[in-house]
Amino acid sequence: MPVATIDGREIHLDDEGFLTDPSEWDEALATRLATNIGIELTDRHLEVIRWARADADEQGETPTLRRLQNVGGFPTKELFQLFPKKPAKKLSYVAGLQKPVGCV
């Protein structure tokens, strides 16, 4: 399993590059990760990310797009604008979470 050193800190990743330990994440790292995939983080991105992380912490799994909309109040359309094409995966990556596991 790759261990990366980012800004002088050790970060544990899976083979694809997703963080395996959400506690190694902070918002500065999120900016770095977002840049890696061509996203410039805005306050709105951070709102979604903070909510997703809090929810994942409570529920024990990464929220799906449906949950982000129905429970978090972030419209699906907007999520596709913020994290183009693959919102669930890109959000998970930037938020330091694992990819959602369910089919829906």
Place this chain on the structure above:
Amino acid sequence: MTATDLPVDPTSAPIPSFDDEEDAGRKLVLICSKGSLDMAYPGLVLANAALGEGVETHLFFTFWGFDIINKKTMDALKFTPVGNPATHMPQMLMGLPGMTSFATHMMRKQIEGLDVPAVPEFLDLIRDAGGHLWACRMSADMMHLTEEDLYDGVEGIINASDFIEIAEGAQTIFI
């Protein structure tokens, strides 16, 4: 090249390859021809997944599949164990009165338990994710239905030729 092909260098992080460029132009067409509860979901689940992967997705509803987008029936699809050996139940009993309602009720509960949305909400999700919904002209004419009768997200009632145009270059799945 995917992220896993990269040499693992402890000082540099692998970056997920989201394959945005490779996937550009990928297109999926799902033909939904069945109107039972169990046969509505495969198309809806695949469409939603494809959209979440950035794939241009079209659903074409035809014949019994119209029940999925007919405002009157979309929230009342049924599942019947009759003639379905995969339920592993004695077929003699499956045709008894009330069996279809019972089986439908059970399936709905299971679907809900998995946190999978009911059909109308699923269509909302697909529409909001940028999916395209189309209805078949011949079926509409046979059933005397107009766009007014159909789910609002349906973009149009189109004929077979229109559909062939839309499906150009797409991976097409008949359900």
